[in-house]
Amino acid sequence: MAAYEYGKAASHRSTIKITSALCALWCTCLSAIILLSVKYKFPFDIIAQPVTGVQIVAGIIFTVHTLSLAVSSALEKDYFRIKPKNVFKCVIAVVCACIVFHVLAILFGAPALESSRETFHFAMLLTCVAVLPACCVLGADGEKWIAVYVQSRPELGKETVIYITTITSVVGAWLGAVPIPLDWDRPWQVWPVSCVLGSLFGYCLGLLFSAMYLPLKHRQLSKTKLT
Amino acid sequence: MKVHSRSLLNIYCLAVTLFSYSLFLKCYFPVKQGLSGNTSPTDVTPEPVSGRNGVPKPSYSRLVLMVIDALRTDFVLGERNDMPFTQRLLYDGRGVSFAAKTHLPTVTLPRIKAITSGSIPGFVDVVLNFGSPALTDDNLVTQLVLAGKTLTFFGDDTWLNLFPDHFERADGTTSFYVADYTEVDNNVTRHLSKELSSEDWDVMILHYLGLDHIGHLYGPVSDLVPPKLHEMDAVVRQIYTAMKSWNSDPPSVLVICGDHGMSDQGGHGGASPGEINVPIIILSPHALFQQQKTRTRGLQQIDLCPTLSALMGLPMPKNNLGRVEVAALPESTPLVDKVRFLQLNAAQIAEILKENVDNIEEDQAYVLHQDALAVHASWMSLRNSSTAASWEAVGARVLMGYQDAVERMSHRISQTSTSYDMYGIVVAIGFLCMNLLIQSLAYINKEDPAIIHLTTGWVWVILLLMVAILSHVTLCTSQHSSDIMCSTSITSLAVQLAVFGILIINCVLGGLLGSLVVRNAFKGDRKPMTMLEVGLVGCTVFHSLSLLSSSFVEEEHQTWYFFSSSLHTLLLLHPLSILMTRLGQPRSTECAGASAENRTERTSDRFQVSSSDNNFTKIRSKIRNEEGDMSQVVNTPVERSKQMSAEECVKMVASLVGILFLIRILRRWNQTGNKWLDVPDVGDWLVRPENKSYLSVIVLLSLLCLWTTRLRTLPGIIGRLTFAGMLISTYLSKATSGALILPSIITDFVSSQGVLEARIAYFFIAGLLVCSLKYSPTNTTDNFPAPQKRTDNFYTDCIRSDSQSTISSKDQQDLSHPANQIVDRHKGLWEGVQVAWLSVMCLLLRPHNVVQVAMVSMVEMLTCHFVLPFVKLSPQCLVLYCLMMGQASFYFQGNSNSLSTVDVSAGLTALYDYQPVIIGLQMTMSTYAGVFFWLFTLCKYISVAAPSCHTQKWLSDTYSELCSLALLNRALPLAVYTILVTLMRYHLFVWTVFSPKLLYEGMLSLVVCGFCVLCLLMERSVNKISIV
């Protein structure tokens, strides 16, 4: 198994470097946008109007991922993933994830009937950062999903990135609920702003972490094989 | 020296926890020492220039003080028109009204003290609210008696305890019979007509309790409030009309006030606007009042005391911190007298200030007072040389000057006079921290403490003792001397002795355990923590740290709700991952290489599958090293999915989702805390009078649900019938007290107050307990195998059979196995106790919370049947889980960290008269009902987690472990929180947020300690079997 992995790693050295660089780039862009919008309310104000903010951010993330999917399948000449049947499966998965996140948010204490628009947008954003990338990378292949998420043995590369970012963004959203009860009366404590920001920061941190983790892990793997 | 066993250590830790926490409370809530003695009317500061001595002539000679318990400001002075007569009089200028603010806590006894003595009573008076000792400080009532007035009193007997022998005639009604709101007031009013026509008294005090009782039962929006206010208005009319007919030469006055308000939920004790705003109304047919054009100054409740003193021409009580309200004096009072009253007021407060501040001459507030005095003097000398108008204008300035001075000085005093007993506080915190350290060391050190020997170290002990005594003497002679630690009274000496003893034992124990832990630190392989364990421990630690923020204290329920939801979501991952593995199994097994094996191993470790005891874990890992292949196979997901069928997985997922939904409904049942208190909740809606039928139906349904779901656990027809009888009598007792609907056919057969039914219910509960005690492990006649020698070989056997039996979970081990019997007996015992406790909960909690009982019971059932058998949690996890759920249910019930949510009416269930011990007990039981339930559940769950061999030893070990874990779980927040409140003792929220929480933490610790005693008893009783 290790040999198998090593062989794969050796052949994909450049791929891993590119993935790591792309992660870092994407992380920088996204965190720049979020920080700008939090600090200077530019180009949009995610705190005052979380719904619009989420729509824009989710749109950006969605576009980037679908574009990268298109580009990578064009480069790898692997059109299996964008077959209509598989795309349809992925869409179903995304919609289901969105509903599940919505219900979970309510179970964790979000208002059940009031501000359901906000709750839904939060669920949508969380889906965009936690499930959508996985759909783009893993496609409709259930086996891969199980290998990555259940058995937690993602391939070194894109799969590791989505594995890490899914965990960090969900944890970020979870931690985002912590400051809500504080009596500071800040605008960002209003539901769902803190959770939206939490999941976005979690996503960015996950990207940053995987950008650093990938080359390190790769070097470690190749070293153990050489000695 | 030899430490015999873990249980000895547990008892010691329990005792130290309770001792040091009580020491902390005693030192943190100092009983304030006021100035002693009474002010004499002749011995007051003379007036400047004129040299007039004594108090000015009283405005009135007869006074009726009418205290209406829990009278909110908006009941009288707001928009509503429920007291038309009083409002008319105020409109006509026959009186004045003020909206005053009370201090904390808003509980009757401290507030009566505030009204009569003008001082700010300490927080600890809440506890004394139950047994009130006589008020020895100078106060208005004593001053009235000293002035030769004749006093009569009717109403709450708290006054009679506070002022024994002060009243010529008195009739006290007890304030504790909350269920009654008619008789208490009729008992007061029936004396009125006779008293009002007799001339032999000067002061009459009335204290009406009915409104407060209505508040406790049904809240301020209840339909019963307007008729009660009308009734009070009629009393006002009666008194006022009688006053009119009296001779107006010594004029008379009627003062109406509330002792505290009532929160929007109906309780009191906290700091919500409804609770701290009370009206003060002064009515007199013989006097005219200034129309209040400007009401700029906020009035405090303590201002009532000096104001009444001024009205009655008395000197201010010695410890008064209030200010004479000039607007309350009749218009006819000469300006010189008004100024004179304030001068007396200021002089009296300046005396207290001198006691509290070191260099008084430089104190800003005191300088203000001196300035006012100087202006007063110059004003008095100008009296005959200036025009009336300009003289009055200057007089108004003098008044203002005095008022400012009084307020500033009073503020300054309340800032400085709370002297904390720092020495005692530091000692208590030190012990709590040491306790935490010792318990965690004992927990880390799994070695049996029986092998601990103390061979050397006596020199160190003697040295330590000498240092401690030396520093004690130094501290006691320095300015940090403390009452409890340094005096020579019997209690103080006992405390000092205990402190030294504990210090020595703590140090010895800490040293021993510490060295053991260091020695064993690198021995043995410790199993890495599972994800669940990390989550549970993380939540516990986070909760303790969250207490550092006042808003997290106020909103503590959010913390527990969030934890419980998160935990169940985390548990959800386990069956989901198995399901997914099963789905993807056929193809994924082909490519399973060595590395994959490695990884799956790690995944499976994240969910602890079936390691129940650390002893076993150690040995098990030893086996794993020896025969690595076999144990790895057991733990791979493939094997795991064999252990748990797909159907079981689906069931587990469904029940976890169900639990999550139930928790979500429960948290919306009673909104509590502070930030979202106003959000409408289910409970509020159900309690509304128009929804009485819905409430009845839903209560009936939940009782039925309880009966059907718990039926299985009850042995025999007798137990089932007893349970049914208990539920029926519970419903009847709640229905007869008016909260639920009852068919008219039954109404003739039931008593009027529901007391008899409640007693019958208690009788049935006792029957249930007897039924379940049949299962007590001591009563067994079976011969259990003698305890085997502890050999690894035997254990290996045991584990093999264990793992085999879990693999083939369907064909259970044969039931006649003694180990199974003992587990069954345990389970039966605790299930019986659980049912009995659920019945107690139904009886004691408010009607709308009966539904909660059913839901919490459902959560417990789901966990027990569909979750725990598959995710076998270690006892450590179970303790944390059950304590967490207990805390959550505490808040589900509508409790909070404010005193106003304590349900006083629950204490009076099944009682005809006032019995403080039973009331206290029932109040504790109802407030901590959820915590108790989950603690009993914990005992039941460990029988689920028990291994199939060596059960007896395992059970007794686990009971002792439960005890130490529960104590450890208490030790952490206690240590953190006492440090926090000590650092925050001058914080703005110390009385509103931090102090009530301190009392709640203490109470919870008491409850948990009671549980620990139970555990130790169980440990003994389990051990006894082997002797038989």
Ligand SMILES: [Zn+2]
């Ligand atoms: Zn009261």
Ligand SMILES: [Zn+2]
């Ligand atoms: Zn009350």
